[in-house]
Amino acid sequence: MQEASPYFAYAGGAIVALYLLYRWALPKPIPGIPYNPEAIRSLLGDVPSMVQHVGKTQEVHSWMSAQNVKLKSPIVQLFNRPFGRPCVVVTDFPEAQDILVRRTKEFDRSKFIADVSGGIVPESHFVMQTNDKFRKHRKWIQGIMATGFLQDIAAPFVHAAGLDLLQLWEEKARLSKGHAFAAANDVYCTTMDSIWPIVFGKDPANSNSKAQLRLYLTVKEVDVPSDPDAPITLPKAPHPDIMQSILNIMHSVEACIKSPVPALAHWMLRQTPTLKKSFRDKDELIQKEIRRAVDRAMAASKDGKEAQVQCAIDDIVIREFQLADKENRSPEFFSRGISDEILGFVVGAQDTTATSVTWALKYLADHQDVQTKLRNELRKAHSEAAADGRAPSAAEITTTIIHYRDAVVEEIFRCSLTEASSVRTAVVDTQVLGCFIPKGTEVFLMGNGPGFFSPEFEIDDSLRTKSSLESKDKVGSWEHSDMAIFNPDRWLVTNAAGQTEFDAAAGPMLTFGLGERGCYGRRMAYVQMKQLLTLIVWKFELHKCPEALSSYAATDKMAHMPQFCYIRPVKAKW
Numbered sequence: 001m002q003e004a005s006p007y008f009a010y011a012g013g014a015i016v017a018l019y020l021l022y023r024w025a026l027p028k029p030i031p032g033i034p035y036n037p038e039a040i041r042s043l044l045g046d047v048p049s050m051v052q053h054v055g056k057t058q059e060v061h062s063w064m065s066a067q068n069v070k071l072k073s074p075i076v077q078l079f080n081r082p083f084g085r086p087c088v089v090v091t092d093f094p095e096a097q098d099i100l101v102r103r104t105k106e107f108d109r110s111k112f113i114a115d116v117s118g119g120i121v122p123e124s125h126f127v128m129q130t131n132d133k134f135r136k137h138r139k140w141i142q143g144i145m146a147t148g149f150l151q152d153i154a155a156p157f158v159h160a161a162g163l164d165l166l167q168l169w170e171e172k173a174r175l176s177k178g179h180a181f182a183a184a185n186d187v188y189c190t191t192m193d194s195i196w197p198i199v200f201g202k203d204p205a206n207s208n209s210k211a212q213l214r215l216y217l218t219v220k221e222v223d224v225p226s227d228p229d230a231p232i233t234l235p236k237a238p239h240p241d242i243m244q245s246i247l248n249i250m251h252s253v254e255a256c257i258k259s260p261v262p263a264l265a266h267w268m269l270r271q272t273p274t275l276k277k278s279f280r281d282k283d284e285l286i287q288k289e290i291r292r293a294v295d296r297a298m299a300a301s302k303d304g305k306e307a308q309v310q311c312a313i314d315d316i317v318i319r320e321f322q323l324a325d326k327e328n329r330s331p332e333f334f335s336r337g338i339s340d341e342i343l344g345f346v347v348g349a350q351d352t353t354a355t356s357v358t359w360a361l362k363y364l365a366d367h368q369d370v371q372t373k374l375r376n377e378l379r380k381a382h383s384e385a386a387a388d389g390r391a392p393s394a395a396e397i398t399t400t401i402i403h404y405r406d407a408v409v410e411e412i413f414r415c416s417l418t419e420a421s422s423v424r425t426a427v428v429d430t431q432v433l434g435c436f437i438p439k440g441t442e443v444f445l446m447g448n449g450p451g452f453f454s455p456e457f458e459i460d461d462s463l464r465t466k467s468s469l470e471s472k473d474k475v476g477s478w479e480h481s482d483m484a485i486f487n488p489d490r491w492l493v494t495n496a497a498g499q500t501e502f503d504a505a506a507g508p509m510l511t512f513g514l515g516e517r518g519c520y521g522r523r524m525a526y527v528q529m530k531q532l533l534t535l536i537v538w539k540f541e542l543h544k545c546p547e548a549l550s551s552y553a554a555t556d557k558m559a560h561m562p563q564f565c566y567i568r569p570v571k572a573k574w
């Protein structure tokens with residue numbers, strides 16, 4: 001008899017090895033947490049389902065919280081990265097609040113954030129775990145969210161950029177002859193125009209809106225579509241070079257968000273000539289501005305005067321002078337750490353606030369009653385400006401309490417879902433809602449699902465932590481009947497004196513995250529939103545746009561942005 005060839009044995013062994021490898025590579029669920037059963041039968045896990053949803057809608061976050069609904073559980077696990085461990089998705093406000101605010105020794109800054117943003121700001125506190133280095137970086141930027149800086153420096157710059165926007169829209173409305181026009185780019189330019197001088201100091205040469213305005217002075221007329229519902233296409237001026245470089249860097253992050261290997265995806269992008277130039281431009285700009293701020297501070301010290309803060313870099317430099325002195329070391333003004341904090345500030349402030357403003361334009365156009373009431377409240381509160389026939393000043397807007405305006409702003413932030421989740425990494429083996437969470441698991445705390453826009457899941461108190469139960473009543477909850485709709489009144493309550501006032505704790509919202517690692521720029525975002533919203537509603541009536549331009553479809557990039565942002569502004573009547 002002929003002996004069996006050893007090749008058969010090798011082939012058999014290889015098949016068994018491949019099968020074992022395949023079994024080993026299949027997604028491994030965390031015991032006790034619901035998951036999609038089909039996901040663990042495929043090496044790709046939940047990726048095909050996610051990709052299909054993104055292909056259809058351009059949104060990721062809505063797919064995530066939809067899995068909680070589908071699996072009927074406030075906590076689920078998803079296999080959203082091939083060969084990676086599952087992430088856990090929680091949609092329940094009390095639990096999210098507990099994790100973000102109180103369970104900070106168990107959950108810290110997510111590795112996902114570091115992977116995604118590490119390519120542009122590897123030394124910013126944004127990507128760091130909450131440790132001594134993080135605290136050192138926070139000290140540098142501590143003064144920028146102080147009331148004095150926000151009122152005296154930030155608000156006037158936002159106001160000035162807002163006035164440029166109004167002028168630009170006046171020109172665009174003139175050319176549009178009642179047609180709707182795309183507004184998102186103008187809003188993104190305006191937030192850039194406001195954050196730029198806040199960070200780098202007054203710089204009229206670098207203003208997007210002024211570049212647009214210069215262009216519009218030369219445009220006498222454009223072709224108007226015959227269909228009254230069709231939008232008009234208007235010309236667009238390019239961004240000033242240096243602003244374009246910063247935008248290139250900022251938007252390079254988007255490629256990472258969608259990649260299963262974000263760090264590698266970003267490294268590859270950084271090898272392209274455009275990004276190489278953009279990073280060079282950014283380094284030159286930041287180093288030059290730091291040098292100027294150091295010179296200003298030194299000159300003041302030489303003259304025996306207190307250094308004046310004109311922008312965020314001044315404040316950072318002065319703080320570093322003081323810290324170095326206290327710690328008996330040389331100042332590190334030109335370090336990568338300080339440079340990344342400066343860029344991180346521009347990045348953190350840009351797309352987020354602009355996105356919320358674009359949503360605001362849609363909500364106000366589609367809720368004429370809210371818009372009219374807001375305009376009336378603003379005119380009543382800023383009666384002096386109204387009597388003088390001028391827009392309220394930056395100082396008037398910051399210092400005047402207007403409860404209805406605050407309610408509108410809060411409802412815009414709630415409904416915009418500009419950032420729809422907060423992400424944390426479990427730094428120890430722990431539990432959430434009675435389920436075991438292994439160390440290293442990424443936990444997504446959703447702000448867009450049940451508990452926020454649809455009725456919450458019923459959860460037995462025995463599954464909650466003591467700290468969660470103790471804080472249960474600190475924030476109210478929404479009426480099930482209207483939690484999905486835009487309604488600023490939900491933020492208004494009657495106080496002990498029988499007056500209506502704004503209550504920031506009326507119900508759940510997670511747009512800015514919460515706790516020590518919640519949005520550091522939140523106070524600045526409110527300054528920007530209040531200034532811009534007041535100026536826009538003061539000057540213009542935003543008329544409703546045709547149905548085809550009014551969809552609420554979004555796209556998840558750096559933020560949750562509307563796909564359609566058109567406006568039809570008409571000068572408000574007095």
Ligand code: HEM
Nearest residue numbers: 126348349352353419422512513514517518519520521525
């Ligand atoms: C509507 C506007 C904004 C929204 C919706 C928003 C949202 C967020 C969210 C969701 C986070 C993560 C929170 C968490 O993980 O719990 C965050 C972090 C952060 N945001 Fe904002 N943000 C906005 C505006 C701003 C502005 C204007 C700045 C700066 C001026 C800023 C600077 C930051 C920084 C530095 C962090 C990191 C904080 C940390 O790591 O500890 N943001 N923001």
